[in-house]
Amino acid sequence: MEFEAVIGLEIHIELNCPTKLFCDCPNRPGDEPNRNTCPTCLWFPGAIPRLSQAALEKAALLCLGLGAEIQPRNAFDQKVYYYPDLPKGYQLSQAHLPLARGGGIEITDENGKLKRARIHHVHMEEDVARLVHEIEGRTPISLVDFNRAGVPLVEIVTEPDFSTPHEAIEFLKALRAQVRYVGSSECSMENGTMRVDANISVRPRGASEMNTKVEVKNMNSIRHVGDAIAHEIGRQSASVQAGEAVTLHTRLWDPDKKVTLPMRAKFEGPCIPDPTVPTIELSREWIDDMRSRLPEMPATRAARFVAQYGLSGEEAAFLSSDPDTAGFFEALTAEGIAPRMAMHWLATQLLPAIKERRQELHNAPVTPGRFAALLRMLSQDQINANAAREVLLRLFDGDQPPAAIVDACGFRQVSDPEALGALIDKVVDAEAAAVADLRNGQGKAMGFLIGRVMQASGGKANPKIVRELLGKKLEAIL
Amino acid sequence: MDSPFFYRNPAAPAAPSGPLAGSKIAVQPNLSVAGWPADAGSNALADFKALEDATIVKRLRQAGASLCGATRMSEFGFGLRGSRAGEAIRSQAADAELVLDLMGESRLAAIRAAVCGFKPSYGLVSRLGLIGLIPSMESCGLLAETPATIRELLKAVAGQDCLDFSMPDDEPLDLAPQDIDPPKTTIGVVAEAQSGLTAEQEALFRSSLDQLKQAGFSLLEMSLPEFSLFSLVHRIVGSVEASSSAGRYDSVRYGPRAAGAKNWNEMYLLSRAAAFGPLLKSYLLQGALFQFERYEAYENACRIRARLLRQMQRLASRADCLVFPAVDGAAGGGPPLLADTYGQFAWTLFANVTGQPALYLPPPPDAAHAGLQLAGARLSDGRLLALGEHLVNLHPRGK
Ligand SMILES: [Zn+2]
Numbered sequence: 001m002e003f004e005a006v007i008g009l010e011i012h013i014e015l016n017c018p019t020k021l022f023c024d025c026p027n028r029p030g031d032e033p034n035r036n037t038c039p040t041c042l043w044f045p046g047a048i049p050r051l052s053q054a055a056l057e058k059a060a061l062l063c064l065g066l067g068a069e070i071q072p073r074n075a076f077d078q079k080v081y082y083y084p085d086l087p088k089g090y091q092l093s094q095a096h097l098p099l100a101r102g103g104g105i106e107i108t109d110e111n112g113k114l115k116r117a118r119i120h121h122v123h124m125e126e127d128v129a130r131l132v133h134e135i136e137g138r139t140p141i142s143l144v145d146f147n148r149a150g151v152p153l154v155e156i157v158t159e160p161d162f163s164t165p166h167e168a169i170e171f172l173k174a175l176r177a178q179v180r181y182v183g184s185s186e187c188s189m190e191n192g193t194m195r196v197d198a199n200i201s202v203r204p205r206g207a208s209e210m211n212t213k214v215e216v217k218n219m220n221s222i223r224h225v226g227d228a229i230a231h232e233i234g235r236q237s238a239s240v241q242a243g244e245a246v247t248l249h250t251r252l253w254d255p256d257k258k259v260t261l262p263m264r265a266k267f268e269g270p271c272i273p274d275p276t277v278p279t280i281e282l283s284r285e286w287i288d289d290m291r292s293r294l295p296e297m298p299a300t301r302a303a304r305f306v307a308q309y310g311l312s313g314e315e316a317a318f319l320s321s322d323p324d325t326a327g328f329f330e331a332l333t334a335e336g337i338a339p340r341m342a343m344h345w346l347a348t349q350l351l352p353a354i355k356e357r358r359q360e361l362h363n364a365p366v367t368p369g370r371f372a373a374l375l376r377m378l379s380q381d382q383i384n385a386n387a388a389r390e391v392l393l394r395l396f397d398g399d400q401p402p403a404a405i406v407d408a409c410g411f412r413q414v415s416d417p418e419a420l421g422a423l424i425d426k427v428v429d430a431e432a433a434a435v436a437d438l439r440n441g442q443g444k445a446m447g448f449l450i451g452r453v454m455q456a457s458g459g460k461a462n463p464k465i466v467r468e469l470l471g472k473k474l475e476a477i478l
Numbered sequence: 479m480d481s482p483f484f485y486r487n488p489a490a491p492a493a494p495s496g497p498l499a500g501s502k503i504a505v506q507p508n509l510s511v512a513g514w515p516a517d518a519g520s521n522a523l524a525d526f527k528a529l530e531d532a533t534i535v536k537r538l539r540q541a542g543a544s545l546c547g548a549t550r551m552s553e554f555g556f557g558l559r560g561s562r563a564g565e566a567i568r569s570q571a572a573d574a575e576l577v578l579d580l581m582g583e584s585r586l587a588a589i590r591a592a593v594c595g596f597k598p599s600y601g602l603v604s605r606l607g608l609i610g611l612i613p614s615m616e617s618c619g620l621l622a623e624t625p626a627t628i629r630e631l632l633k634a635v636a637g638q639d640c641l642d643f644s645m646p647d648d649e650p651l652d653l654a655p656q657d658i659d660p661p662k663t664t665i666g667v668v669a670e671a672q673s674g675l676t677a678e679q680e681a682l683f684r685s686s687l688d689q690l691k692q693a694g695f696s697l698l699e700m701s702l703p704e705f706s707l708f709s710l711v712h713r714i715v716g717s718v719e720a721s722s723s724a725g726r727y728d729s730v731r732y733g734p735r736a737a738g739a740k741n742w743n744e745m746y747l748l749s750r751a752a753a754f755g756p757l758l759k760s761y762l763l764q765g766a767l768f769q770f771e772r773y774e775a776y777e778n779a780c781r782i783r784a785r786l787l788r789q790m791q792r793l794a795s796r797a798d799c800l801v802f803p804a805v806d807g808a809a810g811g812g813p814p815l816l817a818d819t820y821g822q823f824a825w826t827l828f829a830n831v832t833g834q835p836a837l838y839l840p841p842p843p844d845a846a847h848a849g850l851q852l853a854g855a856r857l858s859d860g861r862l863l864a865l866g867e868h869l870v871n872l873h874p875r876g877k
Binding site for chain 2: 039043044045046047048049050051078080082084087088089090142269270272274275276277278
């Protein structure tokens with residue numbers, strides 16, 4: 001029997017606002033444990049949650065960026081469960097009246113076909129504390145760090161619109177790009193600012209009813225999400241094939257063994273409306289104001305890049321997938337750098353160099369201004385590409401202008417025909433054998449001769465002029 | 479007899495200044511006073527000391543009042559078992575007491591102590607620092623000898639608190655003294671609110687109404703056929719809210735942890751089981767049952783609550799205030815049962831369901847009639863207290 005998978009995703013995203021969701025503590029979970037706490041986020045008796053306006057705005061922007069419909073009336077509920085990371089016994093979450101409904105993202109399936117993945121709803125909730133397990137002497141102990149307690153989260157729940165790991169991965173990449181665009185979160189699965197649970201079921205291909213689903217958690221990269229889904233499809237297909245029933249439960253992805261393993265279920269029941277956080281009433285004007293704050297989104301920007309700069313669809317999509325990259329690219333073109341050159345050097349040189357140094361484009365020492373100055377020297381033949389690559393690496397070491405580095409390293413290109421002519425004469429005299437090969441029709445020898453001239457110039461000769469002058473010289477003597 | 483105080487403030491009263499200068503106020507240990515033990519009458523919070531002052535406490539101090547201590551209270555203020563509310567005033571240890579009102583506790587305590595008891599409108603007084611149990615129904619009640627004292631207290635504590643976002647965006651109340659002109663003042667009497675009274679209680683209530691008539695007020699008979707549903711709605715919505723919200727009082731953090739557990743899960747279960755008393759435990763269990771097994775019943779109760787609120791608003795808009803029996807349906811000495819507790823508060827809990835203000839006035843000394851329970855529309859607190867003042871002044875208590 002052939003099976004097909006039905007996959008839905010639940011994505012938790014940590015918003016990057018300065019404070020927590022219900023108090024004024026800094027939203028910096030990574031600080032020294034329990035530093036960013038107060039009676040409210042420690043959930044002390046008598047404390048009252050106070051909804052952060054900034055968090056509500058970041059969450060609303062995120063929803064609007066995904067095309068979701070903000071609900072004019074939304075509210076928080078108490079999601080009751082007990083676990084040591086939630087000592088107050090309930091989490092404030094929007095179970096009945098979520099912040100937004102609908103929306104979706106266009107993705108391409110394996111065959112390159114466009115497909116819309118729909119969003120069911122987006123709701124806000126508070127994060128819980130972090131448990132740290134240690135050994136004290138010989139006794140295992142668990143410590144609770146409340147820095148993360150009350151950190152603002154949104155949860156995006158999709159429709160079960162995916163049928164392959166590829167589609168889920170495409171969706172997550174596009175989602176990450178969009179959320180970064182609106183500036184609501186960094187969406188790093190590695191750092192935990194984006195967490196993904198996948199609900200997976202299988203059924204005979206072509207069937208319409210849904211089978212029992214299994215929830216898979218604990219993937220900490222987009223690649224792991226793909227791997228975990230692929231494994232789970234295989235596991236479920238095999239057990240259905242063997243006539244076993246799939247039961248509703250939760251499994252954890254083990255990235256080392258590359259398998260999913262069952263976990264003990266947490267007790268969870270229906271939520272009741274929280275009587276203390278007032279219902280959130282959002283006016284049409286407020287929602288419109290939020291919408292007006294939305295930046296140009298990736299798909300729109302990519303289309304504009306194709307039209308305005310003559311880039312290919314793929315190049316435009318690559319550049320616009322990240323707002324910093326797209327912004328950097330446009331800053332280069334504003335400096336007069338040709339779009340293709342800007343695109344090429346950004347993608348193949350600068351971004352890898354930044355990644356290697358674990359830096360971020362927006363605060364790297366290589367600013368658009370400095371990088372443009374470098375590329376300008378290259379396009380004006382003042383340096384060659386090899387030298388440009390060298391200078392780029394040195395731009396990371398200080399704040400000198402590229403021209404100063406070029407001069408200090410003697411990278412300035414020799415384009416003077418007289419000086420180059422003398423070098424060419426010397427090389428042609430010394431390499432009689434290669435000249436003879438050329439005479440016998442072996443074109444490869446041309447490249448060899450150019451290389452010798454470049455070498456003789458200490459790498460500084462302008463290869464274009466060398467090729468031109470060498471051609472003329474050989475024409476004369478052959 | 480042992481002291482009604484759970485904790486006495488060791489500090490001498492501060493130099494008096496402000497409208498409440500010189501008055502001594504007793505709170506309950508569910509109101510946060512920085513550094514004071516705040517167990518809210520429960521083992522689950524046995525070791526909890528408040529970190530900050532509640533907004534009410536801050537405002538009382540700013541008005542010049544001194545806090546003399548915290549009186550013994552029932553577990554989380556639910557019912558009056560173990561409560562000594564009212565006794566501090568009786569023994570003149572305090573001029574006023576703050577008493578949590580979940581279903582009428584402040585008014586019933588006032589009946590027992592023969593003082594005035596007032597439950598303010600929901601949302602009029604900040605709940606920041608109040609360790610509550612039923613967030614949508616609880617108010618900090620005020621006990622004092624006279625409505626005038628209550629009015630002064632309310633003036634000091636009422637009004638917007640920028641730290642309590644749960645307070646509705648109400649206009650500030652006018653709590654200045656008001657003149658009452660009895661012939662122009664209509665008092666509504668809800669017929670159905672008298673069902674369930676014993677013959678003796680009914681006779682007492684009738685004589686209270688006669689007193690009002692003699693004082694020149696015009697009484698208006700009214701009907702609220704669903705009055706008996708208040709108790710049911712309170713019981714379902716209140717227990718569900720309590721069960722969900724009380725998760726934070728788990729005894730693991732502030733109370734004794736149960737010994738001998740094999741793992742943390744068992745430790746949690748055993749500690750919670752040991753922390754709560756039998757009455758509260760059955761209330762929380764009942765709430766859990768409705769939340770997890772009978773959710774539709776909870777949803778229906780919420781809907782009926784909204785309907786009752788509308789009906790009560792309509793009645794209140796037809797009169798200057800409403801009068802209800804003031805009955806302490808005292809529970810017997812047997813084991814604490816939920817049914818008994820709800821029976822005890824059958825004539826007071828309506829105001830917690832609707833959020834309207836309610837005032838208990840004790841009868842004059844040696845009077846042949848019972849005290850009165852007056853209630854008004856939400857935020858009519860000033861009017862209600864003025865009426866109370868008028869009635870009390872008709873028969874000044876020779877003190
Ligand atoms: Zn905090």
